[in-house]
Amino acid sequence: MNDPNFYSNVITQLKLILENNGFTIYLLKSLKEKFCFDILAKNDASLIVIKIISNIDNISEDLLDELKFFSKIVQAIPIIIGEKNRRSKLENNSIYIRKNLPIINFETFKLIIQEKVFPYILAKRGGGTIFLDGNRLRLMREGKEVSRKNFSDLIGITKRSLCSYERGVMRTSIETANKIKKFFDDTVIRKINIFNWKYHVNIKEFLDINIDRTEFQEHLEDILKDIGFFTFWAKDNIIPYDLFITSKNLKSFEKIDDFYPVCFSINQKTQKINKPKIKDLTKMSQILQKKYLHIVEYYKPSNLPVNKMPVIQIKDLEKIDDEEEFKDFVKELKL
Numbered sequence: 001m002n003d004p005n006f007y008s009n010v011i012t013q014l015k016l017i018l019e020n021n022g023f024t025i026y027l028l029k030s031l032k033e034k035f036c037f038d039i040l041a042k043n044d045a046s047l048i049v050i051k052i053i054s055n056i057d058n059i060s061e062d063l064l065d066e067l068k069f070f071s072k073i074v075q076a077i078p079i080i081i082g083e084k085n086r087r088s089k090l091e092n093n094s095i096y097i098r099k100n101l102p103i104i105n106f107e108t109f110k111l112i113i114q115e116k117v118f119p120y121i122l123a124k125r126g127g128g129t130i131f132l133d134g135n136r137l138r139l140m141r142e143g144k145e146v147s148r149k150n151f152s153d154l155i156g157i158t159k160r161s162l163c164s165y166e167r168g169v170m171r172t173s174i175e176t177a178n179k180i181k182k183f184f185d186d187t188v189i190r191k192i193n194i195f196n197w198k199y200h201v202n203i204k205e206f207l208d209i210n211i212d213r214t215e216f217q218e219h220l221e222d223i224l225k226d227i228g229f230f231t232f233w234a235k236d237n238i239i240p241y242d243l244f245i246t247s248k249n250l251k252s253f254e255k256i257d258d259f260y261p262v263c264f265s266i267n268q269k270t271q272k273i274n275k276p277k278i279k280d281l282t283k284m285s286q287i288l289q290k291k292y293l294h295i296v297e298y299y300k301p302s303n304l305p306v307n308k309m310p311v312i313q314i315k316d317l318e319k320i321d322d323e324e325e326f327k328d329f330v331k332e333l334k335l
Contacts, residue, residue, distance in 0.1 A: 003054035036066040047076040056082035064099040072201040094121040118191040130177040131190040134168035140184045228323045
């Protein structure tokens with residue numbers, strides 16, 4: 001369970017910080033919504049997907065997988081903001097990791113956004129570790145005309161460890177890093193740019209997610225596959241969309257221009273489309289710069305809850321032969 005007080009406080013402060021630093025944001029309105037993220041934030045340089053959770057040890061693996069998948073699809077940086085784990089409060093300037101996703105506390109996030117000061121500690125049981133800027137360490141040591149043997153004795157490490165630090169192939173403890181920093185300065189410590197965080201997603205795994213489908217949804221999936229798409233179904237309201245599609249060329253998953261998902265909300269009848277969801281999808285699509293569509297069996301324009309809502313009848317999809325024809329069809333829609 002998330003702590004409502006922590007969630008509310010962080011949400012309020014995040015909104016101010018992000019908007020004051022040039023981000024356009026999309027904010028989920030309620031803690032009750034079981035989405036894999038709470039905020040989308042975009043500026044000219046970055047798109048961030050943020051999840052807020054008080055105790056990071058309560059994050060389920062399914063949620064982490066969905067967060068990675070959604071972030072990969074929209075080409076975003078996933079960041080989890082937490083308060084504590086089972087043992088203690090999360091430390092400042094530290095990155096905690098769950099399933100290769102970065103977790104930081106609010107103060108660390110604020111420093112990143114407001115002052116461009118990135119964390120430098122990778123947290124783990126038994127104490128955090130730090131990467132040193134090996135080349136700078138070597139140059140500064142040589143500049144002081146200190147041999148590896150003498151410097152390693154001075155710091156209390158082995159010469160072999162110092163060689164590994166200078167080659168940049170081994171982390172060091174916070175205690176050792178502080179000794180080295182005291183002898184030189186803090187420029188020998190390598191900061192971790194969280195906006196360059198690498199995470200892996202096995203997209204193929206999401207092709208086989210077992211989601212219960214209605215007869216209408218199964219029919220739609222068959223049509224999309226005939227056109228030439230892979231289909232990705234969302235589960236348990238983990239994201240506001242019901243379905244993503246993309247080309248069957250899996251290599252295109254690495255290219256934002258080729259991997260477009262077109263995003264769907266699936267309803268057999270337009271009467272079932274709810275206005276809050278349309279508002280969510282409209283705002284999200286503006287931030288993501290991706291089109292979304294509503295797929296229905298039939299509709300009357302008078303039944304649409306919002307003017308110019310992008311609705312497609314399934315009979316129109318049945319007339320489309322391939323991916324390029326589909327793209328042309330979507331371009332012609334007045335969205």
